[in-house]
Amino acid sequence: MARWEPDARGRMLAAALDLFAEKGYDKTTAGDIAARAGVTERTFFRHFADKREVLFANPNPLDEAVVKAIAAADEQEGPFQMVLDGVRDAAVGLAEARSREQAAQRARIVEATPALQERELLKMAAMTTAAQVALAERGVGEPTAALAAHTAVAVFQAAFSRWVSGATDLGLPECVDEAAAALRDLR
Amino acid sequence: MARWEPDARGRMLAAALDLFAEKGYDKTTAGDIAARAGVTERTFFRHFADKREVLFANPNPLDEAVVKAIAAADEQEGPFQMVLDGVRDAAVGLAEARSREQAAQRARIVEATPALQERELLKMAAMTTAAQVALAERGVGEPTAALAAHTAVAVFQAAFSRWVSGATDLGLPECVDEAAAALRDLR
DNA sequence: TCCTCCTATGTCAGTTACTGACATCAACCG
DNA sequence: CGGTTGATGTCAGTAACTGACATAGGAGGA
Incomplete structure (x- = not known):
């Protein structure tokens, strides 16, 4: 069994989109996104250079x-x-x-x-x-x-x-x- | 006699330009700029919406x-x-x-x-x-x-x-x- | 002259975006 | 089986802002 749920990144991507739509970008903290994705804030910033990048992380630019x-x-x-x-x-x-x-x-x-x-x-x-x-x-x-x-x-x-x-x-x-x-x- | 030196804004503008050129934008804190201009950090943020704006504050856009x-x-x-x-x-x-x-x-x-x-x-x-x-x-x-x-x-x-x-x-x-x-x- | 309001600033505490250092532990590899 | 790796957690710290309240010249009116 894996130590963590797989696809943390995907979960954060989805959580961010949801939260931004629900509460707006400004009222959503990086911690909120991480929490909804079941990871810590630190993990969020390991995957995305900053809070904005989560909306611009594009696999094929x-x-x-x-x-x-x-x-x-x-x-x-x-x-x-x-x-x-x-x-x-x-x-x-x-x-x-x-x-x-x-x-x-x-x-x-x-x-x-x-x-x-x-x-x-x-x-x-x-x-x-x-x-x-x-x-x-x-x-x-x-x-x-x-x-x-x-x-x-x-x-x-x-x-x-x-x-x-x-x-x-x-x-x-x-x-x-x-x-x-x-x-x-x-x- | 005035309570403060006049033209705080102008001093901050000049200080910011100097410091950015000397140390770079990232290594210059808002506090640094304020200090060089002889005001507090809070005053800086009263004049400029954020640290970047100090470079874009243009009297006639x-x-x-x-x-x-x-x-x-x-x-x-x-x-x-x-x-x-x-x-x-x-x-x-x-x-x-x-x-x-x-x-x-x-x-x-x-x-x-x-x-x-x-x-x-x-x-x-x-x-x-x-x-x-x-x-x-x-x-x-x-x-x-x-x-x-x-x-x-x-x-x-x-x-x-x-x-x-x-x-x-x-x-x-x-x-x-x-x-x-x-x-x-x-x- | 004195009183009052106005305004620019100071002070201070708090939140949030990030960062660096180090710990943990499943999985993988020889 | 033991060592290494990699993704994550934990924690402390810095810096960008923000809100609430205090302060005291200066301007204007009574």
């Missing part, structure tokens, strides 16, 4: 998909299109990992808490930087790489918020296509 | 310039151009308020500290949202407004980082122009 797509992109595609393809792949992956309702609940929690918005922004910025670096490796110089990356990520964010809002029946990847089309019409 | 410019924009300008004009105005304001060297020192501190990057990102996001709202008031719908705002802010960020890097002799507003031109060539 979006960055990867983006970087991979850029590395594999067709030679003659423009830099923006490269990142956009990557972002679309990431969207496919995300939609497979989470239902829209799950994503929406999480989004509601994040939206209600500035501290969590900050962290989300940081993750998006990491994705942007990753794309930038990947572009640089394909020979794209500054500031083109930065702009392409920022713009494509903006498309992703617009698509994501539209998907989550429930204003459309489209899937997340299709929302990306839609937002990309809107961008082309911009200017 | 960039948002304002952007919103104002969008509200005043020419009827026939496209939404992206409206935000871009606003962002350029903001750049003029920022360059007037701070020398490039001041901006660079601050940027170095922020760059070295994830917690500060998060806050910076949040401020940028606030600027984006403000622009989005201002566009909506001019009748621009979603997701166009979101994309225009995000893209223009990306231009600003690219311009700012180029200006601060010292890789060019251009002023900040001219860097914005340059980045905007690079964007037009993108696709």
Whole structure:
């Protein structure tokens, strides 16, 4: 028999989501989450760098998909299109990992808490930087790489918020296509 | 005679900048800053919502310039151009308020500290949202407004980082122009 | 002139997010 | 069977905040 119940991490993840939805992020202490998961607070902080991270612990981060797509992109595609393809792949992956309702609940929690918005922004910025670096490796110089990356990520964010809002029946990847089309019409 | 030295806030602002540059953000406690400014820690937190805010307490925030410019924009300008004009105005304001060297020192501190990057990102996001709202008031719908705002802010960020890097002799507003031109060539 | 309210600050105790050091013990490995 | 490992517990400590209350110049009115 094991010394402890297995999957402490999974239990903490679930407990955190529940508690944040029930009482809100601010009124939930790290100790609360640990207690509901049947572990100590110290164990919580061994698994998650900080209280916010529990909402951002993602087994397959979006960055990867983006970087991979850029590395594999067709030679003659423009830099923006490269990142956009990557972002679309990431969207496919995300939609497979989470239902829209799950994503929406999480989004509601994040939206209600500035501290969590900050962290989300940081993750998006990491994705942007990753794309930038990947572009640089394909020979794209500054500031083109930065702009392409920022713009494509903006498309992703617009698509994501539209998907989550429930204003459309489209899937997340299709929302990306839609937002990309809107961008082309911009200017 | 006054009960306390005047301009406690200004002293804390200066002390914080000094200490962050000397010891780094993480190794500087709120108490350290307060002590150097000749006040108590409690007073520090009365002036700044949290330790990070001391680096972001800006008398005239960039948002304002952007919103104002969008509200005043020419009827026939496209939404992206409206935000871009606003962002350029903001750049003029920022360059007037701070020398490039001041901006660079601050940027170095922020760059070295994830917690500060998060806050910076949040401020940028606030600027984006403000622009989005201002566009909506001019009748621009979603997701166009979101994309225009995000893209223009990306231009600003690219311009700012180029200006601060010292890789060019251009002023900040001219860097914005340059980045905007690079964007037009993108696709 | 004196009284009163206002405001910025000080004082202090408390909560919560984290961190480091060390102990424990099932499981695994030779 | 004994030694090692790894996930967890325990405990003490630091630092970021927060709320409640005290203090005393200064401004304004009676």
